[in-house]
Amino acid sequence: MKAVFGSYILRVDGVALAQAAGSNGAQRPVLNDTTDLPLQNVIDIAGGPNFGCAVVADRSVYCWRTAAAGNTYGQLGNGATDTNGALYRATKVLTAAGTALTNVKAMAIADYPGASVAAPCATTVDGNLYCWGRVTWTVNNGTALNSPYAQAITTNGTIALSGVVQAATNGRDSCVIRTGSSGNEVWCWGRNTANTLGLGDTTNRQYPVKVSGVTNPSKVIVGSTTNYDMSCALEGTGVRCWGQNSFGTIGIGNTTTPIISPTPVLENATTALSQIVDISPGDGNMCSLRSNGTLWCWGSGYQNFAANYGVTNVVALGWADDPRFLTSDGVYHLGSITRAPNCGPL
Numbered sequence: 017m018k019a020v021f022g023s024y025i026l027r028v029d030g031v032a033l034a035q036a037a038g039s040n041g042a043q044r045p046v047l048n049d050t051t052d053l054p055l056q057n058v059i060d061i062a063g064g065p066n067f068g069c070a071v072v073a074d075r076s077v078y079c080w081r082t083a084a085a086g087n088t089y090g091q092l093g094n095g096a097t098d099t100n101g102a103l104y105r106a107t108k109v110l111t112a113a114g115t116a117l118t119n120v121k122a123m124a125i126a127d128y129p130g131a132s133v134a135a136p137c138a139t140t141v142d143g144n145l146y147c148w149g150r151v152t153w154t155v156n157n158g159t160a161l162n163s164p165y166a167q168a169i170t171t172n173g174t175i176a177l178s179g180v181v182q183a184a185t186n187g188r189d190s191c192v193i194r195t196g197s198s199g200n201e202v203w204c205w206g207r208n209t210a211n212t213l214g215l216g217d218t219t220n221r222q223y224p225v226k227v228s229g230v231t232n233p234s235k236v237i238v239g240s241t242t243n244y245d246m247s248c249a250l251e252g253t254g255v256r257c258w259g260q261n262s263f264g265t266i267g268i269g270n271t272t273t274p275i276i277s278p279t280p281v282l283e284n285a286t287t288a289l290s291q292i293v294d295i296s297p298g299d300g301n302m303c304s305l306r307s308n309g310t311l312w313c314w315g316s317g318y319q320n321f322a323a324n325y326g327v328t329n330v331v332a333l334g335w336a337d338d339p340r341f342l343t344s345d346g347v348y349h350l351g352s353i354t355r356a357p358n359c360g361p362l
Contacts, residue, residue, distance in 0.1 A: 020334040020342045021061035024068065030057040032070055034082065034104065035340075037350060046070065046080055049105040062123035064133035064187075067091040070106070071120050077138050077166075078106035089134045089150035090164030093117070097164050109138070109148065110165050117146055117166045124183035124190070125237055125297075133187040138166070143179045145169040145192060153188045153206045157222035171223055177203075184238045184247075189213060191236045191247055192224065199232030202249050202278075210245040210260035211274040212238065229278040230256055237297045239265065244300035244316065248281070253291050255281040255304055255322075263300050264320025271320055281314065285321040298336030305333045305341075313339060 019026040025033050025043070031054045033043040045054045046068065057073035066086035069079040079092040081103055090097045093109035109117045117138065124137035124145075134150035146166040147154045155167055169177045181193040181200060189206035191213075203224040204213040211218060214227040233249040239259070246259030246266060256278035257266040264271050267281035267289070281304075283289040289312060294305040301315030304322065311325035313336055325339065327349070334340030338351030348355045 017342060017346050017348060020332045020340060020348065022063055022335050023340070024061045024063065025342075025348050026058055026061065030059070030073070031055070032058045032061055034068065035348065035350070035355065037338075041350070041355070043355075044104055046078075046104050046106050048078070049080075049102070049107045055106050060122045062126045062136060064091065064126055064136060067136070069093075069109070069123055069136045069138070071123055071138065075119050075121070075141065077109040077117050077120050077123070079109055079136065080104050080106040087164075089162040091134055091136060091149035093136070093148040093164065093166050095164050097162060111146070111167075112165055120146075122182065124185050126185050126187075133185060135185065135187050137169070137183055137185055137190070139180045139183050139192075143181070143195070144176050145180045145183055147185070147190075150187060154185060154190055157220055158207065169224070173223070177224055182235060184236050186238045186245070189238050189245065189247070190224075191227075191238050191249075193233055193236050193249075194224075200234065202227040202230045202233055202236050204238075204247065211276045212245045212247055212259040214247060214258040214276070214278055216276045227278065235295060237295055237302075239297045239300070239302070248295055248297070248302060249278060250292060250295050250304075251278075253293070253307070254288055255292055255295055255302075257281055257302070263316040264318070265300055265302070265315040267302065267314035267320065267322050269321040282321045283312065284323060285319075289322045294333050296333045296336050296339075298339070301336045303333060303336035303339045303341075305330055309344070311339060311341065 018028045060071040066083040094107040126133040137147040148166040179195040183192045189212040191204040205221040205224045235250040239246040248257040261273035269285035280288040292304045303313040312322040314322045329344040332342040
């Protein structure tokens, strides 16, 4: 096994498998709708309710439905909206009829349980961001808008957002890491109901705004679902979070809410969490991967501060609910359940 992306695992041959929950959860390949063969050369994957998307080696993007409603808003980005169709059959994302989205390096992080994401996004090699589907908040400041084609995110309605290193969205709030004059910066926009944007207020933002209080971040995530809206950034080897904290989602040792600006996550409620190399969201919770291969989680279902989940030799982290992760022996874990990948013909 090569990597884990939320509810998907990636084999070393570049084939993606959707992993259902549970001890008997099925592993299902994503098929190329043109060739009827497994989608090849996958390098990055993101999902949402009823759909998934992947970047492949030629820098194009393919999306597929996992349930009938997977293209109700144009989440497949293939120029159509519909309420039924074949499942796990991937088609190319387009920017216009007959024109494929190209030069893509990664999907925006969006795959976690309970997420209402219906607007997948992708970053390009040259630092732009494209989104499609239900772009009500990613593009249109809350006025209902669906787009079956990928649209460029802008800074003012005209000028394309540039310098994007990495992106995350929950369909209502979005954040990116951008290159700045003295290091990476966090920029956010969207609904902002629970101070999710980290700007000190709950005012909607149609266009990206720089978030203060985060120094040279390497990754940003945006949590999801009612009462759980929050954001976090990996800063050096520590983590800062902000937004809704009713269930200890910010990891500061209490449930005071909201937290209006980026605040360090605490370890065992005493000192700042450190030695972190990756973070991943869940449904009202977060998990982080330490450099020694241990998981530290907080929020709903955990403590209101980061605590050791009790596993070792973790090499890749998926989502945080009954955390999905990969260990150095190649085994995929769904909490206490272990699964080996389907390594045979598909």
